[in-house]
Amino acid sequence: MTENETQQNPAAAATPPELRLTCPPFDPARLRRQMALDAAYRWGVFIVVVVVLSLGSVLDPSAGHLALLVLVGMVAAWFWLSINSARAMALVNQASLLIEQDPIRAETLLAQALKRWPMQRPLRIMLYHRLAVLRHRQQHYAEAAAIGQELLTFNLAGAERGAGAGWLAGFFSRRGMGPLRANLLLMVVECRLYLRDLGGAYQGLMELHGASLGLLESLQRMALQTRYEIMAGYYPAALADLPHKIQMAELMPPAHCGAMHAMLAVAARAVGKEDLATWLRQRTELLCTPEQLRALGVE
Amino acid sequence: MxxxxxxxxxxxxxxxxxxxxxxxxxxxxxxxxxxxxxxxxxxxxxxxxxxxxxxxxxxxxxxxxxxxxxxxxxxxxxxxxxxxxxxxxxxxxxxxxxxxxxxxxxxxxxxxxxxxxxxxxxxxxxxxxxxxxxxxxxxxxxxxxxLPQGHPASLQLQAQRAIAQIAAQRLADADRSLRSLRGVADGSPPGPLSAAYRLAILYQLVHTGHDEDALAVGGNLVDELRPLGVEAGLGYALMATAEQRMIQRRPEEADHYQSEARTWWTRATLLMPARVLRARFPEIPAELEGLAASLAPSNPVARERGPQPHD
Incomplete structure (x- = not known):
């Protein structure tokens, strides 16, 4: 931890150095391997239990005792999975609360959770999602985008319902985009924009436009699309349907609302609408500070 | 219901x-x-x-x-x-x-x-x-x-309750609510809680006719109310109200108060339409709307604007 980080974050300084762990650089192959091993463990236990339950009573009494022993072993294995998942979930939940205030401590907790095996599938997805959020917070946009992109290749239905929902959730999930998938896509698009990868951002935006989103996700999509249009020089597109955009921007948190106004002011100035640009700029000044604008990547 | x-x-x-x-x-x-x-x-x-x-x-x-x-x-x-x-x-x-x-x-x-x-x-x-x-x-x-005492959500709710109490004319209750918040909100960093508290204090002062005290609050008001977003317009409108009332009380300084009233009203109407401000706080005098017609910056999107979220 640098001196600067310590000054900015006194809470982080309180974390003893020996307790600070860092997550290894993201490797998609490792994530896939972990997911496969988790699945093998769960299905292995499940299949053995089903076989023992099916055959246990048809075998002779001495074999029945052996079957009971195997069944107890499998129940213990299932409990181990549940206990391990519960412990990892506690770490992930704690890390989620600390990502904004104390990223170093959050990373330590996530690193501890990453070492655990086996784990329920939705929890593994949630763990990597939080890691992506942390990397985004640390402005490691390339890694955050890579994690998000990899997670998007999995079926997220179970994770959408929370880690406790288990394997049944996937069977009963609704079609369409859930909040986790939308959240990942929004984060990936934002990272791509920070990395100036307009092609990647465009693809993500297209996918977001094809989905039915909630109000909060729609607001984020609108802000990202406006940023994309300004970066790509599509100023008239950024100003299209302006009354509706301003109406929607007013529903955002104040700093984000101000950032949206600042971006629209840039577009208005670029197309020569000085009155509009001035009006938008004046509103920006009342809604957020220059520091907040910088933090949101809007200069 | x-x-x-x-x-x-x-x-x-x-x-x-x-x-x-x-x-x-x-x-x-x-x-x-x-x-x-x-x-x-x-x-x-x-x-x-x-x-x-x-x-x-x-x-x-x-x-x-x-x-x-x-x-x-x-x-x-x-x-x-x-x-x-x-x-x-x-x-x-x-x-x-x-x-x-x-x-x-x-x-x-x-x-x-x-x-x-x-x-x-x-x-x-x-x-x-x-x-x-x-x-x-x-x-x-x-x-x-x-909620546990001192819980951030509880403090925020207490500030909101104070505003509702003032509007419902339960001034003694509102005063008690604001007193209980004073120490916490004054010491808290700029954020939704301190902004809601500032707005409640300002509303209390303007509602009870303590206009000079209200103006004393206004020093750093733009920074303090910023976390409220467009709702900060309510606070600026209350400041404009206090300034406007001071014109009658101190006619010798009318120019100064009128100029200040214009500044605050301009800020208020930049964020929220005048009719919404007056609907929320009936204390806001109609004369201020006259100021808006002549002095507030023109809203270039107002003409093409459809139904507003405040409607």
């Missing part, structure tokens, strides 16, 4: 209190929590003791457990989605609809304290926004009583 007509009639304070007490948080049922585990234990016992029919019963029970847990998971998810819908309606300022849905949803969320608390808070906010201040106070009281 009248749900059979299209005309929105907010429930009375007594109805609200009864509804909240009847559907208070109870926590998840222990029976429901242990039922799947008990079922699984029964499956194991049956599969080892039973033959033929017993084994069939074990499989049937297993299927029952799967269906039971799936239905419970689906129901929980449906309730959470409806709670999100209430939040969206409130955000879009469709307060009567948000209130109706939260009222109907409350009985279903007594097992989930977090969703229950969120719904009740939204109910209070919606009541305040439709001008049902007495009812909003009941909701805020109910929530504050149940």
């Amino acid at each position: 009248n749900t059979t007509t299209t005309q929105f009639v907010p429930p009375s304070a007594r109805q609200i209190r009864e509804h909240l007490d009847r559907y208070a948080v109870t926590g998840p049922s222990r029976l429901m929590m242990w039922l799947p585990t008990a079922g699984l234990a029964a499956v194991i016992v049956l599969s080892f003791t039973g033959q033929g029919a017993g084994l069939f019963l074990a499989w049937l029970l297993l299927l029952g457990i799967v269906v039971f847990t799936s239905i419970r998971a689906g129901r929980t998810r449906s309730i959470e989605q409806r709670a999100v819908r209430v939040q969206e309606l409130a955000l879009l300022r469709h307060y009567p609809q948000a209130l109706r849905l939260s009222w109907r949803l409350l009985p279903a969320v007594t097992v989930n304290g977090e969703v229950h608390g969120r719904l009740v808070a939204l109910m209070g906010h919606a009541l305040e926004q439709v001008g049902a201040y007495e009812q909003a106070i009941v909701v805020y009281d109910w929530l504050i009583e149940r």
Whole structure:
């Protein structure tokens, strides 16, 4: 931890150095391997239990005792999975609360959770999602985008319902985009924009436009699309349907609302609408500070 | 609450209190929590003791457990989605609809304290926004009583309650609420709590005619109210009101106060339409709207603007 980080974050300084762990650089192959091993463990236990339950009573009494022993072993294995998942979930939940205030401590907790095996599938997805959020917070946009992109290749239905929902959730999930998938896509698009990868951002935006989103996700999509249009020089597109955009921007948190106004002011100035640009700029000044604008990547 | 007509009639304070007490948080049922585990234990016992029919019963029970847990998971998810819908309606300022849905949803969320608390808070906010201040106070009281003292949500609710109390002319109660917040809000960093507290103080001062005191608050008001977003316009309009009143009290400094009134009113109307400001705080004098016509910056999008979120 640098001196600067310590000054900015006194809470982080309180974390003893020996307790600070860092997550290894993201490797998609490792994530896939972990997911496969988790699945093998769960299905292995499940299949053995089903076989023992099916055959246990048809075998002779001495074999029945052996079957009971195997069944107890499998129940213990299932409990181990549940206990391990519960412990990892506690770490992930704690890390989620600390990502904004104390990223170093959050990373330590996530690193501890990453070492655990086996784990329920939705929890593994949630763990990597939080890691992506942390990397985004640390402005490691390339890694955050890579994690998000990899997670998007999995079926997220179970994770959408929370880690406790288990394997049944996937069977009963609704079609369409859930909040986790939308959240990942929004984060990936934002990272791509920070990395100036307009092609990647465009693809993500297209996918977001094809989905039915909630109000909060729609607001984020609108802000990202406006940023994309300004970066790509599509100023008239950024100003299209302006009354509706301003109406929607007013529903955002104040700093984000101000950032949206600042971006629209840039577009208005670029197309020569000085009155509009001035009006938008004046509103920006009342809604957020220059520091907040910088933090949101809007200069 | 009248749900059979299209005309929105907010429930009375007594109805609200009864509804909240009847559907208070109870926590998840222990029976429901242990039922799947008990079922699984029964499956194991049956599969080892039973033959033929017993084994069939074990499989049937297993299927029952799967269906039971799936239905419970689906129901929980449906309730959470409806709670999100209430939040969206409130955000879009469709307060009567948000209130109706939260009222109907409350009985279903007594097992989930977090969703229950969120719904009740939204109910209070919606009541305040439709001008049902007495009812909003009941909701805020109910929530504050149940939150730990000093909890950030409780402090925020106390600030909101103070504004509702002033609007409902319960000035002594409002003063008590603001006094209890003073130490905490003054020491807290700029954020929603300190901004809500500043707005409440300003409203109290302007409402009770302490205009000079209100002007003394205004030094750093733009920075202090910024966390409120466009709602900060309410605070700027109150400042303009205080400045405008000072013109009559000190005619010798009329130019100064008029200039200040214009500045604050310009800021207020940059963020919120004048009619919305006056609808929220009737204390705002009509003369200020005249200032807007001549001095406020023209709103280039107003002409093409459709229905506003404040409407």
